[in-house]
Amino acid sequence: MIMPISYQRKLDGKSNAHLITFSDGKDYVVKCLQQGFEKSLPNEWVGYCLGRYLGLPIPFARIVEIPREFSSQIPEFTGLCESQFQFASQYVPDCLNGHEVSTVLKITNNRDLAGIIVFDYWLQNRDRTRKNVLFYKESVNSWKLWAIDHAEIFGSYDWLQADIEKLPARLLKSATHQQLARFIEDENQFYEQLEIIQTTPILLMEEIVELIPDDWNVTKDEKKAMVTALVTRRHKVLPKLIERFIKQRYRPLHMKGKEKD
């Protein structure tokens, strides 16, 4: 397992994430278990694993351990990071978020965008804000997009089992989805992603939730409920939501004509 080597800085946002250099020479955005945000880390882990399986542009991540000898020397950590394991997402340098980027004429990985939207509906990610997409400049006005921050999938960062047994089946209000949808060239891409999601092995989902560290305090029943929610939504909820998204959000954008893009 990689070890933390040097503390860089605290990052913006309610998760109180920290940028730390690890023994593999790479910088990671580390999130710790916080009171009131009990499901942030399990959500990050499940969102990350499923997103990577689907081939979405989510930064490489892993579960790490921050030993007390390291955290006790960092004042910013006092009272934080008490659990043995943390979630660490590899830092993608030199990015702008959706608020900071001004002119985007081209998204080089635009084939991934429908996938991100379908993923957000599958997992009920209510936090696809402009801060949670990162743009890396590849050439003038041409950007690669990364999706980050899956702490609020399953509807929230502090869900209880009863909540995920009745997740909403409504269209999400996301200006970012609107922004991404403008770059999607073919609505069949939504259905291609739906098919991949519907054929994702249940065994994989079970393995992913099984790997949630014990000290993140997710009960056996909650883990089971996560898998049940995923399996139920992909068949009973997702197809209808995608159809509605295409009709109510995607098509109007594309019918308005390119001059308004």
Ligand SMILES: Nc1ncnc2c1ncn2[C@@H]1O[C@H](COP(=O)(O)OP(=O)(O)OP(=O)(O)O)[C@@H](O)[C@H]1O
């Ligand atoms: N892999 C990454 N590469 C580069 N920057 C990152 C990465 N992950 C997170 N960040 C930066 O750290 C900030 C906080 O991370 P993140 O959005 O995951 O947590 P948060 O505190 O839950 O945010 P929010 O305010 O949306 O709740 C992000 O807004 C982004 O600027």
Ligand SMILES: [Mg+2]
């Ligand atoms: Mg965020």
